[in-house]
Amino acid sequence: MQKHSGKILLSPRITEKGAYLSDQDAYVFNVARTANKHEVAAAVFELFKVKPRMVRMLATPRKQVMTRGTNRTGMTAGGKKAYVFLKKGDKIEII
Numbered sequence: 243m244q245k246h247s248g249k250i251l252l253s254p255r256i257t258e259k260g261a262y263l264s265d266q267d268a269y270v271f272n273v274a275r276t277a278n279k280h281e282v283a284a285a286v287f288e289l290f291k292v293k294p295r296m297v298r299m300l301a302t303p304r305k306q307v308m309t310r311g312t313n314r315t316g317m318t319a320g321g322k323k324a325y326v327f328l329k330k331g332d333k334i335e336i337i
Contacts, residue, residue, distance in 0.1 A: 249274060250281050251282070269334050286326055293332075
């Protein structure tokens, strides 16, 4: 059973590093924790009509943090992100 593309690619990851990489035909997305490289590549092709050259995945760990006002501890969400590399000249319009 194949998952829907909207459940695989959660959102683009808008950061300075992501903006730098987009100039070099690489884009960063937050993806579902259960997603794999093949599912991410298929979702990018389905949504943006661009075939990725390579996909790299990275799990973001949960971290313990202190809140500023109340000095209580909490946890960050963690998750998974994917670096999607395209062929030279291919573009994805995120905004």
